[in-house]
Amino acid sequence: MKRVLLVEDNREIAGMLFDYFECAGMELDYADNGELGLKLAQENTFDIILLDLMLPRMDGLTMCNMLRDSGNNTPVLMLTALDSREDMLKGFRHGADDYLAKPFDLDILEARMTALIRRYRGAVAASKLEYGEVTIDQKTHKAYRQDKLLALNPTTYTILEMLVKSAPNVVTREDIAFRLWQENEPNNDVLRSHIYQLRNQLDRPFEKQLLKTITKVGFRLESGE
Known part of the structure; x- marks a missing residue:
């Protein structure tokens, strides 16, 4: 229920x-x-x-x-x-x-x-994903950078999970939008707002930025090492 x-x-x-x-x-x-x-x-x-x-x-x-x-x-x-x-x-x-x-x-x-x-x-396995400084516990849906817990909502968590799974390759805007909204994609400002939120948690407290924008294509994650 x-x-x-x-x-x-x-x-x-x-x-x-x-x-x-x-x-x-x-x-x-x-x-x-x-x-x-x-x-x-x-x-x-x-x-x-x-x-x-x-x-x-x-x-x-x-x-x-x-x-x-x-x-x-x-x-x-x-x-x-x-x-x-x-x-x-x-x-x-x-x-x-x-x-x-x-x-x-x-x-x-x-x-x-x-x-x-x-x-x-989420139909996810009870295992961890790791890439560089980022760790994701798929069982608890919690994400960390250098052992610092990131305050993510389900949408920003999903985006980060996609980036970690694909890293260091690029995840396109279209793939992210389809994963989040299937055929009911809102305008680009909504995705931009979620990316902004993710950046605030993932990058703002740290010296090196991990989330990179690939102009007119999408986003990718750097290892930070």
């Missing part, structure tokens, strides 16, 4: 989602403000978090950012009426994995949730 945390202050939307997903056999926990949502997310294990942007006590962006800073990599799907390009990119920069504007189709929401949960759980 999938366990879902819904953080949404609109009781009408919350009731609709409860009815739909309980019929689908999911278990839902609920918070009507960001502070309670953060507390529940930190104290419990969920398969996915559905997070409204405009919340009392703590907004969704702040909650998502605090989750990622604490090392929590549960998938976050933001639900919001703010659907401008900048709003979407801001959500991704704060650690969200996907973004759905209100009003939304419940079948589309469930499909996106299922894709995120599948990617998060």
